[in-house]
Amino acid sequence: MSLRIYNTMSRSKEDFIPLNPPKARLYCCGPTVYNYAHIGNLRTYVFEDILRRTLLFNGFEVEHVMNVTDVGHMTTDADEGDDKMQVAAQREGKSPWDIARFYEEAFFHDTARLNIQRPEITPRATEHISEMIETVQKLEENGYTYLTPEAIYFDTSKSEDYGKLARLNLNEQKQGARAEVIMDETKRNPSDFVLWFRNKPTHIMKWESPWGVGYPGWHIECSAMSMKYLGETFDIHCGGVDHIPVHHTNEIVQSECATGHTFVKYWMHGEFLLTNNAKLSKSTGGSINRLQALIDAGYDPLGYRYLCLQAHYRSELNFSVEALEGATAGLRKIYAARPENDPFANNETGYQEARKRVLDVINDDLGTPQAIGILHAYGSHRLWVEFDAILGLDIAKRSQPVEEALSEEVVALIEQRNAARKAKNWAESDALRNQLIALGFEVGDGPQGTTVKRKAL
């Protein structure tokens, strides 16, 4: 079966047919780097990594771009808040650029620990200001903009199909559904959005533009950078579901009005991670929702990755420590599948049939939960390892007993324990075992005496 993916634009699964096979051009909305990513953010990047790896597995040449949003919301008084790191950085007189670089590094550190492959290109918004200005100029030439003292706006009333992705019914939208949203009185339509903020000389991050000193609007960077690296029409654009009504809607209209043709062929969106049945946010979650916090608490980051893979990317996932521990234990079972017990050891036909079953469910809109169910049922180490190219769980590496030279201390403890057991001195024997466990080993007693294995998780 060929690859099928769910396209938000059509609200249905479609065969994936790239514009220029074997190339598959993919753009993913990346992190805003003025704060740490939380595990909910990271879930979306896991989903996109599965997509990327599935494309590669199917033989496509992937060109994957993910932006780094290092501009916006970075005034001195913006984001007044509870993030200690940012507060500290500002108190120490660090620049927004320093802050952005710091969190960008933290982000890629987290994704690396989740075995998320780094996209081929990860452009920074601040390094593409001229491309953004050019895109806005095209829109201006094409007559889709208007100028106010505050900004140059995109006039959504000039586009007949504005909101087609989200199927917005603009007449039914309530303006400022929340009280704290400040309406700009100079806007002509509620759905109009800023392309470039002008006359902002006090803003820290600011650039010259044809409309005055200021900074770009929140959507233009993705249009400018995706089209620069992938062309004016490309295959797949990804992001979180929250991007459908505003960010991607605006990206589409500004891109298509700038170029005059289709922006993206397939739109894919990852659902939210919930805790206590509510979405994560900076204000309610705090630092406990960072990947580092899980690692500090002794959890393996790949246990979290595996938890994500057990739920479909288009379904909400309820995160809890209990769920994470369950997933980690399940991952341990995968690592424990022994090559010598492989059910397909002398059955290549059976292996190929099983392989096809697994690939079919993955190729059906990334059915990793079903794939994992099937893989568990087979219990084939070889099959696990082959599909680890997609799952990214380090199965080959982690399921091998680590060939490490045991320290003299450990060797001595093992010898003492063997002696104690031979002498049926169970009290000492148990004490020695506890010492070995404390050193991070799994201890087993076989016919040849005590054996020791470094804990995989």
Next chain:
RNA sequence: GGAGCCGUACCCAAGUGGCUAAGGGAGCGGUCUGCAAAACCGCGAUUCACCAGUUCGAUUCUGGUCGGCUCCUCCA
């Protein structure tokens, strides 16, 4: 107010108009063990929030009720 999603065993979570409603974890029983750990074997929803309807037949379709969530606002 508008738009949309969800409700499957203790937890996470697949799935389908009709063969036994995946899989993992936890739990229980067993093999093994000095005892364990690990591993392996076995057991768990007569039932898919609730109520109607369509149907020969619904957990799966339709309507309603209850509960929860998301978006319309920077946000994965």
